[in-house]
Amino acid sequence: MTRPIVLQLASLAQHPSFDDIDRHFERLAFQDLTELSAQQIERVQILLTSAVTPTPASLMDRLPALKAICSVGVGYDSIDIHAAKQRGIQVSTTPDVLNDCVADMAWALMLDAARRLTESDRYVRAGLWDRPNGFGLGTRVSGKKLGIVGLGRIGQTIARRASGFDMELRYHNRRPRHDVAWHYEPSLIELADWADIMVIAAVGGDETRGLINIDVLNALGPKGILVNIARGSVVDESALIAALQEGRLGAAGLDVFENEPQVPQALRDLNQVVLAPHTASATVETREAMLTLTLENILQYQKTGKVLTPLSV
Numbered sequence: 001m002t003r004p005i006v007l008q009l010a011s012l013a014q015h016p017s018f019d020d021i022d023r024h025f026e027r028l029a030f031q032d033l034t035e036l037s038a039q040q041i042e043r044v045q046i047l048l049t050s051a052v053t054p055t056p057a058s059l060m061d062r063l064p065a066l067k068a069i070c071s072v073g074v075g076y077d078s079i080d081i082h083a084a085k086q087r088g089i090q091v092s093t094t095p096d097v098l099n100d101c102v103a104d105m106a107w108a109l110m111l112d113a114a115r116r117l118t119e120s121d122r123y124v125r126a127g128l129w130d131r132p133n134g135f136g137l138g139t140r141v142s143g144k145k146l147g148i149v150g151l152g153r154i155g156q157t158i159a160r161r162a163s164g165f166d167m168e169l170r171y172h173n174r175r176p177r178h179d180v181a182w183h184y185e186p187s188l189i190e191l192a193d194w195a196d197i198m199v200i201a202a203v204g205g206d207e208t209r210g211l212i213n214i215d216v217l218n219a220l221g222p223k224g225i226l227v228n229i230a231r232g233s234v235v236d237e238s239a240l241i242a243a244l245q246e247g248r249l250g251a252a253g254l255d256v257f258e259n260e261p262q263v264p265q266a267l268r269d270l271n272q273v274v275l276a277p278h279t280a281s282a283t284v285e286t287r288e289a290m291l292t293l294t295l296e297n298i299l300q301y302q303k304t305g306k307v308l309t310p311l312s313v
C-alpha cells in the first residue's frame with residue numbers, strides 16, 4: 001500500500017523515532033515541489049518544519065491532502081497559521097521543553113552584556129591586560145530592576161531565575177496574568193523607564209513587529225541593557241543601532257535579528273553588544289527533546305488523527 005508522505009522542510013538531526021515514522025509514512029526531504037511527481041504531491045499529509053523555516057500559504061495551497069504541520073520549536077511566525085486554520089490544517093509546536101535553555105541564554109546574554117564578559121575575553125586574548133588604564137568597570141546585575149516583555153512560558157522561566165539575583169521584577173504583556181504575583185506594567189514605556197534591564201520574550205510576527213521602538217529604547221536609557229531572545233522583528237533594529245551608537249542605550253545582548261543570518265555591520269562594530277546566532281535553544285539535550293516531541297506529534301496524528309501539542313492561538 002502506498003504510504004502518505006511526510007515532507008521534511010527543515011534539516012534535522014538523526015533520531016530513533018524516525019524509524020517509527022518511516023514505518024507509517026514515506027519521508028521526503030523538500031527541495032522544490034517541482035521535484036515531486038503529481039502523485040507524490042497528492043500524498044503529502046504532513047509538513048515537518050521548524051520555527052525558523054518558512055512555511056507559507058503558497059506551499060500549503062499546492063498540497064491538497066495536507067492535514068498537519070509539525071514544527072520543531074515554539075515560534076510560529078514562520079508558519080502562515082491563518083492559512084492553516086482556514087483549511088483546518090493542524091499545527092503543532094514544541095512548548096515547554098525549551099523553556100530552561102532559552103531562559104538560561106537570556107541570563108547568559110544579560111550577565112555578559114552587563115559584566116562585559118565577551119568584551120573582556122577579546123581584551124585578554126588581544127594581550128591588552130598590561131595596559132595602564134585597565135579594562136574598566138561593568139554594571140552590577142544583582143539587586144537591579146528587571147522588566148520582562150512577554151510573560152509566557154519562557155518569560156516566566158526567565159522571571160523565576162531573577163529571585164536568585166535578588167532583583168525586583170515587573171512585566172508587560174498583552175494582558176495581566178492572574179496566575180503570577182509579579183507586578184504587571186500596562187505601559188511598555190513605563191516599564192522601560194522603570195527597568196535597568198529589559199528582556200524581550202514576546203512572540204514574533206505582525207502583532208509585535210517594531211514593538212521595541214525608539215521611544216522604548218530612550219526610556220530604557222543610557223545605562224539600560226536590552227536582551228532579546230524572542231524574535232528580531234520585535235525590535236526596531238535601526239533604532240537600536242542608533243541608540244547604542246549615540247549612547248542613548250547602554251548595552252544589548254542579542255540572540256535574534258531582523259534579517260538573520262544577516263547581522264548589520266554597524267551592530268557587529270559595537271563593543272557593548274553581545275551577539276549569538278539564534279542559539280538559545282541549541283543545546284544537545286533541548287534540541288533532542290524538541291525533535292522527540294515533534295516526532296511524537298506526527299506519531300500521535302497517525303494513531304488518532306490529532307497532533308499531541310496543538311498550537312492554540
Ligand SMILES: O=C(O)C(=O)CO
Nearest residue numbers: 051072073074075281
Ligand atoms: O523555538 C523557537 O521559536 C526558536 O526560535 C528556535 O529555538
